[in-house]
Amino acid sequence: MKIVKIIIVSVVIWQASQAQDSTAGRKYDLLPVITYAAESALNLGAIGFKYFDLSRENKNIPVSFLNAAAIYTTRNQLFLESGYQFFLSNADRLNGRFYYFDAPDRNYGLGNDPSLRILENDTQEILNYINVDVTRIGFMANYQKKIAGKLFFGPSVKIEDVIKYDTIPNSFEVLQGAQKIDRLQNRTEGRRVGVGFTVTHDTRDQVINSRTGHFFESSFLLHSKIFASDFEYAAIRTEFIKYLNPFNNHTLAFRIIQDWKYPNRNGGNVPLYGLSRPNGRGYFQGTFQDQHSQQIDVEYRLPFWRDTDMEYPRFHFWKGLGAVFFISGQQAYGETGPYRVSNTNLALGTGLRVLFNKKNRMNLRVDFAYGLLENGNGINGRQTTFSFNLSEAF
Numbered sequence: 001m002k003i004v005k006i007i008i009v010s011v012v013i014w015q016a017s018q019a020q021d022s023t024a025g026r027k028y029d030l031l032p033v034i035t036y037a038a039e040s041a042l043n044l045g046a047i048g049f050k051y052f053d054l055s056r057e058n059k060n061i062p063v064s065f066l067n068a069a070a071i072y073t074t075r076n077q078l079f080l081e082s083g084y085q086f087f088l089s090n091a092d093r094l095n096g097r098f099y100y101f102d103a104p105d106r107n108y109g110l111g112n113d114p115s116l117r118i119l120e121n122d123t124q125e126i127l128n129y130i131n132v133d134v135t136r137i138g139f140m141a142n143y144q145k146k147i148a149g150k151l152f153f154g155p156s157v158k159i160e161d162v163i164k165y166d167t168i169p170n171s172f173e174v175l176q177g178a179q180k181i182d183r184l185q186n187r188t189e190g191r192r193v194g195v196g197f198t199v200t201h202d203t204r205d206q207v208i209n210s211r212t213g214h215f216f217e218s219s220f221l222l223h224s225k226i227f228a229s230d231f232e233y234a235a236i237r238t239e240f241i242k243y244l245n246p247f248n249n250h251t252l253a254f255r256i257i258q259d260w261k262y263p264n265r266n267g268g269n270v271p272l273y274g275l276s277r278p279n280g281r282g283y284f285q286g287t288f289q290d291q292h293s294q295q296i297d298v299e300y301r302l303p304f305w306r307d308t309d310m311e312y313p314r315f316h317f318w319k320g321l322g323a324v325f326f327i328s329g330q331q332a333y334g335e336t337g338p339y340r341v342s343n344t345n346l347a348l349g350t351g352l353r354v355l356f357n358k359k360n361r362m363n364l365r366v367d368f369a370y371g372l373l374e375n376g377n378g379i380n381g382r383q384t385t386f387s388f389n390l391s392e393a394f
Contacts, residue, residue, distance in 0.1 A: 028050045028051065030048040033047060041073060045069065045070045050066045063360060068081065079102075079103060080101075093143075096142060099137070106132070110183045111289075112345070116174075116181065118173065119175055122169050128379075137161050138160035141157055144198065150202050155196070157194065190230035194221030200216065204243065214242045216241075219238075231274060232264035237259050241394055256294070257296075259292060261276055261334075276292050278293045281385055282347020287345075290335050294333075297328045299393070321352070329345065331345055346371075348370050363391065367393065369387075370384050
């Protein structure tokens with residue numbers, strides 16, 4: 001199986017996206033999508049945002065929204081994902097995510113280097129990952145109350161069940177890095193349930209596409225058999241984002257994510273999909289996975305339009321174009337080795353933006369990233385990633 005590359009990008013129905021005057025504010029954004037990939041053949045689906053005015057026209061309360069993506073492939077694979085952020089008042093907020101994936105994935109093994117080498121006997125290809133067929137379903141929710149100023153605190157729950165995990169090749173031979181796979185034995189299928197709390201400090205000027213302010217969030221989740229979890233461990237995650245507005249409507253954004261997983265000392269294990277798996281652009285998620293991880297992103301956003309511009313006519317999307325440039329770094333560590341700055345795996349990238357909803361500053365995002373790690377794709381060289389979505393990466 002060869003490296004996936006999307007060769008058909010999208011079909012955009014601008015009639016749906018321009019259903020209402022953008023100065024008045026639309027209640028939804030809808031993007032039909034057609035893609036093609038080697039593993040899944042033809043993919044058909046849509047990405048959308050639904051907006052809710054729960055603020056009762058109080059400008060101090062951010063817009064609430066529900067986003068969803070649904071993709072079905074001609075090989076009977078299904079991707080369903082939905083997230084939501086509801087700002088109920090100045091003092092209450094609720095956010096979360098639901099997903100169901102029945103599709104191929106890759107297992108690069110445990111560690112910060114993609115040094116695994118396998119020979120698929122069916123195809124005679126040498127890869128640095130094992131192709132797997134996975135069915136996962138998950139749900140998470142956070143409810144928070146204001147503690148003081150912009151500080152919020154509340155309970156959190158996260159549930160995921162890996163229903164199926166099968167290797168796709170009928171047989172393969174491990175040429176190098178057998179220990180990367182052996183350490184994940186009996187850690188692929190099963191249910192994980194975590195219960196805990198989340199604290200957030202949020203001064204962003206706008207939720208969907210921020211230009212100023214910062215976002216800090218830290219969470220603690222305990223996974224235990226008490227909550228019907230098959231795995232027992234503690235998970236701590238901290239994220240900090242800073243947005244700067246140097247001039248006009250440009251944005252310089254910084255993000256750092258630190259993730260820690262601590263297994264129960266009485267024989268507990270962190271499951272494969274519970275590991276710290278940074279998701280920075282430039283590398284397939286799971287290329288680096290271990291008990292802990294760090295991810296750093298720096299992005300410059302350069303819209304070619306101004307807030308004072310008149311509304312651009314329908315179909316004249318070039319009047320809402322923009323560009324971004326970014327660099328990211330990520331590493332996983334803990335079970336296979338300590339944290340070292342020199343072990344950070346870097347990637348560079350650029351992207352196109354198309355203004356989709358002026359009131360909410362919603363953009364159509366198309367990004368291309370190039371991983372700088374020489375053996376990121378095994379004997380095939382470096383990894384590259386292509387992403388296509390509504391809203392910014394962070």
